[in-house]
Amino acid sequence: MSFLGRGPGNASTAGGINAEKIELAATELDTVTDFFNRMVSSCHAKCISMRYSEPDLNKGESVCIDRCVAKFTQVQKKVGEKLQSRGAANAGAAASSFGSL
Numbered sequence: 001m002s003f004l005g006r007g008p009g010n011a012s013t014a015g016g017i018n019a020e021k022i023e024l025a026a027t028e029l030d031t032v033t034d035f036f037n038r039m040v041s042s043c044h045a046k047c048i049s050m051r052y053s054e055p056d057l058n059k060g061e062s063v064c065i066d067r068c069v070a071k072f073t074q075v076q077k078k079v080g081e082k083l084q085s086r087g088a089a090n091a092g093a094a095a096s097s098f099g100s101l
Helices: 021-046 059-099
Strands: none
Touching: 021 059
8 A cells, every 4th residue: 555545445536546535635735844953953963173184083072972863853752752641631622522522
């Protein structure tokens, strides 16, 4: 099964393309690109000197970059989990209040 709805079982959709899935994929790509750009900018500013004296990273810069990327990714994961739990809680509260009408 294809993520974009172009698999053998999805031929009944108009033109074989699911616009909603394409929109979700584009949004996810934008989110990942933004995350990567922010991580590169932040870790570069924190770990790499503006005076480039060597063509390669030295050991301290490499270690700093590794730690920065790990921390940035860990924080992004925690934020994502919090947002998902809040979204699930809000959806559950909305469903229960809708059911009481």
